[in-house]
Each structure stands twice: as structure tokens, then as C-alpha cells.
Amino acid sequence: MKILSILTTLLLVGSLTAQSLQGDVLIKNGTVITITDGIKENTDVLIKNGKIKSIGEGLSAGDQVKVIDADGMYVMPGIIDAHSHAGIDVVNEPTAPITAEVFVGDVINPYAVSLYRALAGGVTVSHAMHGSANAIGGQCETMKHHFGEEDPEAFKMQGAPRTIKFALGENPMRVHGEGNGIQPKSRMGIEQVFRKGFSEALEYQKAWKKYSSGGANVAPAYDLRKQALVDILNGDIIIHCHSYRADEILMLMNVLEDYGVNKICFQHVNEGFKVAPELAAFGAHASVFADWWAYKFEVYYSTAYNAAILTRNNVITSINSDSGELIRHLYHEAGKTQKYGDLTDNEALKLITLHPAIQLGIEDRVGSLEVGKDGDVAVFKNHPLSIYAVPQYTIVDGLVRFDINEDPADMRMDLNPDETIPAFHEIDAHDHHRCMEGAFESLFSHH
Amino acid sequence: MLRTIIIIGLALAFGLGSVSMQGQRIVKSKNGSFLLKNGTLVTVSNGTFVSDLLVEDGKIAAIGESLAAPEGTTVVDCRDQFVYPGFIDSGTQLGLREVGSVSLTSDHSEIGDFIPHMEALTAVNPNGVAIPVTRVNGITSAITKPSGGTFPGTAALINLHGYTPDQMFAGYKAVIMNFPSTGKRGWRDRRSEEDIKKDAEKAIKKLDETWSKIKLYTKIDSATMALNKSRDDYNPAMDAMLEVARGNRHLMVEVNKKSDIESAIKWITENKLNAILTGVKEGFRVADQIAAAGIPVIVGPVMDIPARESDRYDIAYANAGKMQKAGVKVALRTDSYENVRNLPYEAGFAATYGMGVDEALRAITLSPAEMFGVADQLGSLDVGKHANLFVSDGDPFETKTDILHLFIGGWKVPLESRHTLLYDEFLERDPIGQK
Numbered sequence: 001m002k003i004l005s006i007l008t009t010l011l012l013v014g015s016l017t018a019q020s021l022q023g024d025v026l027i028k029n030g031t032v033i034t035i036t037d038g039i040k041e042n043t044d045v046l047i048k049n050g051k052i053k054s055i056g057e058g059l060s061a062g063d064q065v066k067v068i069d070a071d072g073m074y075v076m077p078g079i080i081d082a083h084s085h086a087g088i089d090v091v092n093e094p095t096a097p098i099t100a101e102v103f104v105g106d107v108i109n110p111y112a113v114s115l116y117r118a119l120a121g122g123v124t125v126s127h128a129m130h131g132s133a134n135a136i137g138g139q140c141e142t143m144k145h146h147f148g149e150e151d152p153e154a155f156k157m158q159g160a161p162r163t164i165k166f167a168l169g170e171n172p173m174r175v176h177g178e179g180n181g182i183q184p185k186s187r188m189g190i191e192q193v194f195r196k197g198f199s200e201a202l203e204y205q206k207a208w209k210k211y212s213s214g215g216a217n218v219a220p221a222y223d224l225r226k227q228a229l230v231d232i233l234n235g236d237i238i239i240h241c242h243s244y245r246a247d248e249i250l251m252l253m254n255v256l257e258d259y260g261v262n263k264i265c266f267q268h269v270n271e272g273f274k275v276a277p278e279l280a281a282f283g284a285h286a287s288v289f290a291d292w293w294a295y296k297f298e299v300y301y302s303t304a305y306n307a308a309i310l311t312r313n314n315v316i317t318s319i320n321s322d323s324g325e326l327i328r329h330l331y332h333e334a335g336k337t338q339k340y341g342d343l344t345d346n347e348a349l350k351l352i353t354l355h356p357a358i359q360l361g362i363e364d365r366v367g368s369l370e371v372g373k374d375g376d377v378a379v380f381k382n383h384p385l386s387i388y389a390v391p392q393y394t395i396v397d398g399l400v401r402f403d404i405n406e407d408p409a410d411m412r413m414d415l416n417p418d419e420t421i422p423a424f425h426e427i428d429a430h431d432h433h434r435c436m437e438g439a440f441e442s443l444f445s446h447h
Numbered sequence: 448m449l450r451t452i453i454i455i456g457l458a459l460a461f462g463l464g465s466v467s468m469q470g471q472r473i474v475k476s477k478n479g480s481f482l483l484k485n486g487t488l489v490t491v492s493n494g495t496f497v498s499d500l501l502v503e504d505g506k507i508a509a510i511g512e513s514l515a516a517p518e519g520t521t522v523v524d525c526r527d528q529f530v531y532p533g534f535i536d537s538g539t540q541l542g543l544r545e546v547g548s549v550s551l552t553s554d555h556s557e558i559g560d561f562i563p564h565m566e567a568l569t570a571v572n573p574n575g576v577a578i579p580v581t582r583v584n585g586i587t588s589a590i591t592k593p594s595g596g597t598f599p600g601t602a603a604l605i606n607l608h609g610y611t612p613d614q615m616f617a618g619y620k621a622v623i624m625n626f627p628s629t630g631k632r633g634w635r636d637r638r639s640e641e642d643i644k645k646d647a648e649k650a651i652k653k654l655d656e657t658w659s660k661i662k663l664y665t666k667i668d669s670a671t672m673a674l675n676k677s678r679d680d681y682n683p684a685m686d687a688m689l690e691v692a693r694g695n696r697h698l699m700v701e702v703n704k705k706s707d708i709e710s711a712i713k714w715i716t717e718n719k720l721n722a723i724l725t726g727v728k729e730g731f732r733v734a735d736q737i738a739a740a741g742i743p744v745i746v747g748p749v750m751d752i753p754a755r756e757s758d759r760y761d762i763a764y765a766n767a768g769k770m771q772k773a774g775v776k777v778a779l780r781t782d783s784y785e786n787v788r789n790l791p792y793e794a795g796f797a798a799t800y801g802m803g804v805d806e807a808l809r810a811i812t813l814s815p816a817e818m819f820g821v822a823d824q825l826g827s828l829d830v831g832k833h834a835n836l837f838v839s840d841g842d843p844f845e846t847k848t849d850i851l852h853l854f855i856g857g858w859k860v861p862l863e864s865r866h867t868l869l870y871d872e873f874l875e876r877d878p879i880g881q882k
Contacts (some may be wrong), residue, residue, distance in 0.1 A: 387799065
């Protein structure tokens, strides 16, 4: 009896938590940048139960509903970062060239202030990725920035497709070839890691099919690593692949073609501009930095015009952060594509809204302001692509998670009673990327 | 014999071929007289107004309405366009680093803790690929500095145009010093608070010992000079400190944490040094003290995360403005080597988060020029100054704005870089081709 009541309480708490992650809010009189349906002046956006209920003039909601006066402000879809490591405790499982069996979703840190700082930059959704130590890394997590919640589950975007991290080039070569003395030590070796992995996954799948159809008496040993690769082959997981050079990008497309896989977003992809027509023909997506280059040899022949060239070749392109610093001003990073390649306002804003949504397979839910979509909104003073833009409110599923007027400096949730003033960190902005974190404990990391 | 002739023939053909290719592709800098007509001059020193500006003999020769163009002058129509003094980045590793992770391409750091005689200028590569990449955003000068231990070397102000380091040198050097820190070195620093404190105390003790030696050495040097004698010892590190000890050369003191800034101010004041504080991440916490000490600061990067978990998300954006408002003289830096081009955006963020556009603009033009004692040459649009300037189609802090023309020392420098060349080559790739 007692157990039953505890269970009932747990269920109740569970459902309450679920309910509390969706709110109501009415944003009045803003300049609404819908992304998919133009710009609407003096327009209201009404969010009910976490979803956009209506977009129009003179909307009203009940007395209970919070109203934001966005007069003179810009209202845009919540910004989406397709490559982040914010809010996770561990980035790499660098123990083998393939570690498809590990999950970033297992290491979410709800107390990470970096998630609040991302909200303060208008970012509502981020793709928390495994690092780039392995040719096939772990499975990633698409997160909603419900900073303030203590349950890691609250951050997982329910219904978002599964994604997995792949990595080409110097990082897996350094970790495994140079570091451990095993393949891959070269881009030749990396190709064969994929071919071997996929081929073994096919054998594994065949063995299970044989068993299921009565052709074998004993089931094959369950292998989560191989099963994850089978799921990729079946199109159930979107690949997000750390990559830089044109040759390695072409290599992976050739491998995927041979195994009938087509869901791929290349990450960083600094030389994507060289093979933009091939990327477009394959249907591959690209998630790039606005202007990062020269930090390692494989990004020496880069151009800040990458996003523009990819866009002009009809490659679905986004701009990501891969950094706890950059994630706070992705709107500014998107603006750089107007300096480097003259993208229009809407093209530039798509790079941080609709396009990353497409790359994560969540474009039916987020990425634009449309009735029926999730109530994820960023409100800016000044146009978001202007250097003078300042995020004012960030709303996730109808809940105001950042309000510049009610922003206490100290947003820590896990206060250490022995540490009244937290430690000062001598670290510079160029060291906030975490792609190789954990791969070499003592080595300076490179994206 | 025949074979030799064929080889020579081939070599000639190949050589000639590449010359003609280069002839088409390479756009060289152009020297001469240029008359910028009817631009809106943002002088920084004397307000903003529409006027002509004449560049002659590497200098700003005249500013005024309806200036006549001397013979041979190239006239540049700047109607509806803006003329700015070239931007100055007050802390970079430009020219010293080529590819970040490839250590043999990096010259910013030497072995040793007391090596102020290591000259950044020596290692500046005038053909570093990042230099033209930087220029396209209107940056014409930069401090390039060594890094490493307590005294890692001597920084230099360079103009971003020239074939040799000496041609690039802009007349200012400073000795770099990293003040002993009581902060954590990085997220992986697992030392206890107590150990960090001990390490810092040890470092300060060592610093004081070093400094008393420098003072003694300086006294000996002065005494020797007074006797019209020359010293025959070889002590380049000590020699590099002489002008600093005499207050004739700046010591650029990298210091970031509040309590360290306080210690540094005390140390600088006690030793009567001519110093600039750099980094200064927690300057906002002790802005009044810095102002009272009359020590200028170089701040950046502006786009940085707070150094403490408990600090407001935008504190690094606001830091420069808070110090400037407290009366501190402020210049900005990117602290970068490959993306120094982002200096105007760093200034833009500082402007947005409290500093205001005018002061942020000053912090990357006239303020650093004054700080470095080169305000007679750089930092504003004034007659007689070096023609380091650019023409834009709008506010250069905005990412939408393009830089249209750029001059360094009167040379009209093409706005071409690896990034623009790759764009030109690959935007419409030919042949597109099939697999």
C-alpha cells in the first residue's frame, strides 16, 4: 500500500514536471521575423501550453498569461546551435575508434551555467555532441534549454531524432594513430574504420535476422555498438560528422553511398566550399563556423565565405558555436555572412534557426515562427544581425528562461557552501571549445 | 645536349607562363597621391564632417572642402561613404603565428622565464597569411607580442604593410610581463586554493628578487655611463630592462584577477614604473583604483566568458566600458593571431554594452596611439599624420558594412586575402563536373 502511494506520488510529480515545461506567454507589438513567412510589423505572438497558438495583430490572452511588451523590438525564433558541448559533463569517450554505444544524454549537467549564458544569447535549442576523438563517437542529445530545472530529463527534446558524432582527419588520427599506435593514423585508415564498422554491422544484422526467422537456435550476443551502426544503416540516426578537408568529405560521401546511407550533416566542414556542388548533389548538410580558421593545418586553406558559397550552391547550411563563448552570440556570427558573401537578412538568420532545425530533424517543431510550432522565441533590442543587438527575452516552450530585466548576476544552482566566491579562471576566449576535451588530459585541445 | 635544351625550353615556357599568370592575378599595393573626394570624415580627434582628404608622400597632406588634385593624383569618389583612421589592435600575435597547432610555425614563445630581450619584431613574418585577412576589416596597425613566462619578451607596434619587419615597425615597443596569478590556470588546474596562493607568493618573491637585481644593474649602468665608460659584460636580458627601469619604456603587465590587479598596481607604484595593464578581466571590480593610479589598460577579448561562474553573462562585454566610465584610459585588443579582423566587432560589443560608439571607436584608434606615444602619427584623421585610413560604406562596427579602400602609410593596399581569393575561385566553381 505504502509502495503504491509512493509510486502514485512519483507519477504525479512526473506528470507535474512534464506540465511545468510548457507555458503561456503573449508577446505584443514586436517586429516579428518569422523566417518562413516574411517580417510582420506591430504583430503579436501568442504561445499557449508551450505552442505558438496565433500570430497576428491585437491578440489577447487571459489575465493569467504573462505579457511581454515588444514594442520597438525584434521577435525571432529561438536560436538553434547544431554543434555544442554546453551543459554536459563529459565530451569524449576516447577509448576506441568506434564508440557508438555511448550517449551524451547520460551526462547532461542541468546546473551548467553555460546553458543560461546560451539563453542570454537567444539560444533555445542546442545539439550536445560527443567530441571528435573517434571516427565514430557517441550518440548526441538535442537539448531544450530549460535552465532552472534540476532533472536532466527536462533538457532532452522529446521526439527529436537520434544523432551520432563522426569525426574525420587530424583529431581521430592524433588520438588513435599518434596517441595509441592503432589505426587510424591517416585519412586512409579512417575510411577503412567506417567500412569495417558498417560491414560488421551488416553481418550482425544478418545474424539477428537469421535468428528471428528461426534459422539459428541461439541468439547472437547483443552488441549495442554494432546495433547503433545498424540503426545508422537503417536511416534511424542522423550522422553529424566533424570534418575539414574536401577530400575527406568526399571520402565519407562515397562510403555512405556504398552502404545506402544518406542522412548526413557535415560539421565545421571548413573546405565544404570546395565541394559544394557534390554536397548539394548528395543532399548532405553543412554546419560551419562563421570565420574560424588557421588553428590547425587542416583549416589553413579556409575562407570566411564558406557559408555563402555553400548557400549559393543550395546546401542546407547552419552556423554553429562548438564553444561556450560563441554560443552566446550566434546572431553576430550569422551577421558575418553579410560581410563575407552578402547574404540577405533572412538567409543569414536561417543559418541559426530553420537550417540547424532541418539538420537535427526537428524543423516541424522549431526554427521558424509558425502556428503550431513550439513556443521557442528570442526577443531582441535592435535587429539581431546588428552589432548593437541585445537579447531581451528568451522563451522556451512558452516559459521565459531569460529576461534581461530580471537577470541576477549569479545564476549558479549548485552552490558550494565552502566557496562563497567561485574560483577565478585564467582562460581566454579562444579555449572554450571542447571537441577534444578528455581525449588528452594534459594536451592543449584543438577543435 | 638536346635533352638539356628541351629542359631549358620547358623551364622557360613554364616560368614565363607563371609570370603571365601572376601578372593577371596579383594586385600590388600602389603608392602615390590620392584625393578622397566628399567622404564623411570620422576624424575621431575633431568630429565628423563631409570633406576632401588628400594623401601625399605617405601622409594626410590636407583636409578641406574642394581640394585641388595635384598632377598625377588618383581621385577616389567617396560621396556617401565614410573615411576612418585605421584601427589599432593593442594586443595580438599577428605575424608570429601561422598555424595554431603546428608549433614549428609559431614564434610567439621562447624558453625561459626572464627573457625580455626576445624581440617580437624579429619574428614577424611580413607575408603571414593572416595579415591581409586582417586588413580587410580596416585594421592597419597592431601590437604583436610574445607570450610565455614572467618576462617573455618585447612587443612591437607594427603597421600591417611592408616587406620587412623594419618597414612594418611603427615606432613603439614595450616589455611584456605576466604578473604572478592567483587564479586557476584553466579548467584543468586542480591545485587547491592554498597551493595556488603559495605558488603565487613564491612567484612574487622571485619577481621582487629579479626586480632588485634590475634596479642594481640599472644603477651600475647609469654610474658607468656617468663616467663615460662602457660596460663589457654581456647581459641582454638585463639590458632589455634598463629603459623600463628608468621609466622610459612601458612594461605591459598582463593581470586579470581582482586581487592580482590590486597587487600589480601596488607593485607598479612602488617601483615607479611606466606601465600598462593588459587583459584586466576583473578591472570592473577595481576600476576606481586603476583610475586613481593613473595606469592605462588594454582590454580584451571583449567577447569572452566571465572568469567566475557567479558573474553576469555579459560582464566581459561590459568590462571596458565600466573602466572607461571610471576614468581609466582604455584600448582594446583581440588577443588573437588569425582573427584580429574581428577587432571592430569586439569594439562594437563594448560599445553596445555600455561604452558607447564614440569611446569604443577611440579605444581602437586615438587612445592606443596616445598610450603608445605615436599620436603624432596614428589614431586620427589629422593633417600631418601617417595616411593609415580606410573608406567604408557604413558603420565599420556593423557586419553588413564593407571596407572599400584601405591605405597604410599612403600605400593603397588591395583588399585581397586568401579568403577573398578562395571565394573568387570557388563561388562558381568551374567545372562543376560529374563524379
